[in-house]
Amino acid sequence: MDLWNCKHLRFFGTHLNSIPCKCVALLVIALVLRSVLIPTFSGFCGIEHDNSVKMLIPNDSLSLNSQFGIRKLKFLEVPQIIWGLNNQKIAFARACLTARMLNRTLLMPSLSASLFYKEIDLLLPISFDKVFQFERFNSLCNGFVQLGQYTDLSNRSNVVELQKGSGRKWTVERDLDQLRQFSNDPYDGYETIQIVGKNPFLWHDHWPVKDYAMVFECLGLVDEISKEVDKVVSKIRDIGRKIVSGNSVLEPVPYIAVHMRIEKDWMIHCKKMEQRSNISKILDLF
Structure with a gap:
């Protein structure tokens, strides 16, 4: 029987008396639905091909995916960053990545110039730009994370507090849910979100190592500190040249x-x- 010669099939009609004609009609409907629905789904999430099977993969990234970069009129404020310099760098990066998730500019935090562990009251605060280069950081990390100054605020009273949880019951999942909650209204409507509680080094971690590395690459010591570091390195290498025989004066000595x-x-x-x-x-x- 000729499948295209269906006597009882009326175009857009209701008479589909033969089985082959019914099959053709179902095939046409399936193709139309596929062409209409599949592109719509792929606009919201990725389609991964695996052995000719299409799987819808949800796009649930913790990182900001905005082509416009970090918002410069919304801010995040964090507690003073404390302990040793390495710990402070990690805590600072974690604060930056938290601000990135919330699509906010991180207000320049206070670091610590002293190494007290538990005596928080004895900590000597020092501004971030007294240790690291502020403009250099924003230039190198432009579009990824952003630092702001308190003079950028237009309304210092337009603030909402985010109380960080603590204890064993405050799990990674609960912490992440809290951040997601504060990334939406009504909290997102405030100019500044102020995180209170423990310092950023003790926050739960939600980001890959490569994100931390990107923040670290943007950090550069101010000239006053960098010059002192160069002096120490130079003295170490001078001693090394005297100890290691046969080394040229111009050849760098590992240390x-x-x-x-x-x-x-x-x-x-x-x-x-x-x-x-x-x-x-x-x-x-x-």
Whole structure:
């Protein structure tokens, strides 16, 4: 039977008496639906081909995907960043990435010029731009993260607080849900979101290492500190040239910088060990 010669088939009609004609009609309907619906879905999420099977993959990235970059009129304020410089760099990057997720400019945070561990009241704050180059950071990280100054604020009272949770019950999932909640209205309508509670180093981590690396690449020490660092490195290499025989003066000498420090908690622990063991030599190492 000729499939295209369906006597009882009326175009856009209702008579489909033969089985082949019904099959043709169903095939046409399926093709029309496929051509209409599939492009619509792919506009919202990716389509991945695996052995001729199409799977819809939701686009659920924690990073900002805006072609316009970070908003410069919405801000995030974080607590003072504390502890050693390496910890402060990690905490600063985490604050930057949090601001990025919220699509906000991070207000230039205070770092710490002292190394107290638990005595938070004794911490000596120091402005970010006294340690790292502010303009250089924004130039290199342009479009990825953004630093702002408090003078950029138009209304210092237009602030909403975000209280960071703590304890074992405050899971990574709850922390992430909180951030997502504050990225929408009504919280997103405020000019500034102020995070209160523990310092950023203790926040839950939601970002890949490569995002941290991008922030670190944008950090550059101010000239005053950089010059002092160069002096130390130069002296180390001078000593190395004298020790390593046969090295040319112009040839760079490799070196290893060992960072040693004594934590106050460690000293207390050793003192208690001395008392319990009735010895007095542990602290002689210090």
